Amino acid sequence: MSCSISTQYLGGTFTLQQLSGSYRETKAASGTSAVFTIRQVDFTHGGSYYCQYQTRVSGRDFTSSHSDSVSLSVHVTLPKPVLTLPTERNSSWGQQVQMNCSISTQYLGGTFTLQQLSGSYRETKAASGTSTVFTIRQVDFAHGGSYYCQYQTRVSGRNFTSSRSDSVSFFVQVTLPKPVLTLRTERVSSWGQQVQMSCFISTQYLGGTFTLQQLSGSYRERKAASGTSAVFTIRQVDFAHGGSYYCQYQTRVSGRDFSSSRSDSVSFSVQGEMLMNCGHL
Incomplete structure (x- = not known):
């Protein structure tokens, strides 16, 4: 955040103050402005801020009024995960089907949920790094259809969920060979x-x-x-x-x-x- 003032009284300092939090920083002015940098924000940094200018003229201290406030909101943005089907899209009844859900994120330690679009199948598994593999060991006809996955994680005591992945589909069939x-x-x-x-x-x-x-x-x-x-x-x-x-x-x-x-x-x-x-x- 940059704080600037139009004044002839140079050589002062600027103070950045969070309105409803504890963040406060004072920096020497570079001419008539100063740039405040919060290198790694977390949720406590969110909110409104104002700045003031302080200077000394002829041995006396003077302080400007508060600037108008500006607001900063901090949130966690999770990208859309990717769901892939390593096994065949046409699966035989009773066989195993696997689907892999992965996400590119720095927020590790979460869980993935696999959800059937038009059926009742739902499974949640802890992430192994940034991915997890879902295994349906013996598919039946109810398992056929489209699926999507989502990633959920907790950052600084708050829960965040990604958007849905694109869906993938597989179908369950019984194939009888020629006798x-x-x-x-x-x-x-x-x-x-x-x-x-x-x-x-x-x-x-x-x-x-x-x-x-x-x-x-x-x-x-x-x-x-x-x-x-x-x-x-x-x-x-x-x-x-x-x-x-x-x-x-x-x-x-x-x-x-x-x-x-x-x-x-x-x-x-x-x-x-x-x-x-x-x-x-």
């Missing part, structure tokens, strides 16, 4: 024989069912999975059973139904046996 259908018996079967096919899928989503479907016929069968596979048995085949087949896997996760794509097809054919009896006339 594998194999023919456990011969590709050419005799009429009346048994044919077996096995359908297998590599997945973490257990407890589903497999469906075996004939491509150009009406045969269809559904079986509960035994782990990640099921064996289909046609006990006595006839000509209608011959042809190509595929299988699919269906399961229910968190109240939603999901189906895999079709497996590659396998085929078998059915042939008959002719018995000829020859007699004598």
Whole structure:
């Protein structure tokens, strides 16, 4: 703050005084002015200030009236934090998702809060320096959506909160791979024989069912999975059973139904046996 006076009585001093606080400083005038510097302000420095000029003329001390006051407010400005999603934006149900919130600030020792925009997820963690990592260990469908983070800290007994970060989004899905259908018996079967096919899928989503479907016929069968596979048995085949087949896997996760794509097809054919009896006339 600079205090100046228009006077012919040089060589005096200026005093800067805080109106409602204890700050007071006196400096020798440089001509008709003086500059007062508070090198590191804190909240106690906030408020109104005035200055006065004091000088000595012919052995007598004279003091000016107070200047008009000026005010100084002290606050903590926190920049907008940055939220990043190091993991994939499309996450599988049950997997782990991580988000990192960071801020560029000198005010350390605070906390970060991660908040879901349109859901109920909220988590607060102590900052590790100027950042923290939020980990959702097993995501479900409720976790999908947009998130933002904020930084909170305490400076000289006062609480301060940053603005919201820009949001990031991820989506939770169930991805079922294509199952594998194999023919456990011969590709050419005799009429009346048994044919077996096995359908297998590599997945973490257990407890589903497999469906075996004939491509150009009406045969269809559904079986509960035994782990990640099921064996289909046609006990006595006839000509209608011959042809190509595929299988699919269906399961229910968190109240939603999901189906895999079709497996590659396998085929078998059915042939008959002719018995000829020859007699004598």
